[in-house]
Amino acid sequence: MTMDRKSLEKQQRKDLLLEAAGTVFGRKPFDEATMQEVAAEAQIGMQGLYEHFPSKQELYEQVMLRRAEQFFVQAEALLRADRPPLEQLRAMFLAYADQFKGRAIWLPMFIHDRVYFDWGFESRFLPRLKEIYETERSRLKAILRQAVEAGQLRDLGEEFLTQLCFGVLEASLYHSHRSGIDESPGACVDRAIACFLQGAGVSA
DSSP: OHHHHHHHHHHHHHHHHHHHHHHHHHHSOTTTOOHHHHHHHHTOOHHHHHHHOSSHHHHHHHHHHHHHHHHHHHHHHHHTSOOOHHHHHHHHHHHHHHHHHSOGGGHHHHHHHHHHHHHTOOOOOOHHHHHHHHHHHHHHHHHHHHHHHTTSBOOOOHHHHHHHHHHHHHHHHHHHHHHOOOOOHHHHHHHHHHHHHHHHBTTO
């Protein structure tokens, strides 16, 4: 029983540190953020921080991995339903918006690492994180391919359409955050979808 309680307390401290690290890494680039700032944000001593995360690199990877795992689970549930392609696309966009609407500070960090992944640069990815990103991208490509085959999108190439999807969604999330308007994730997604279809829809 004592071990169970200790394990729970340890996990709670780890969760607290990951939340604090997400805030710090959202404010500053990886190279500028410090472990001291994370410890201060979490209101925990440096020894306690290093007991859980021996390096800034590992802490950063764990923050990104947690976000990716959360998205992965949410997307699995949303995309399990049998929907037309554009409805599937909206569901996937909504999974992203739900992730970042309450944690807008994570968005710059996510965009930075996704750019590294998309362009094939050397990055800080864990093998599991890379696997999740590859799965996300494959899912999105499959949805876009179905939409093209259904005559709902112009055939502009899977890579171009994929990048356009991420671009309009990130722009919409950024606008929602910067405007200060309290809008739902659905409204943010609808704006992104409208912009995407304006550029890639068959009537464009």
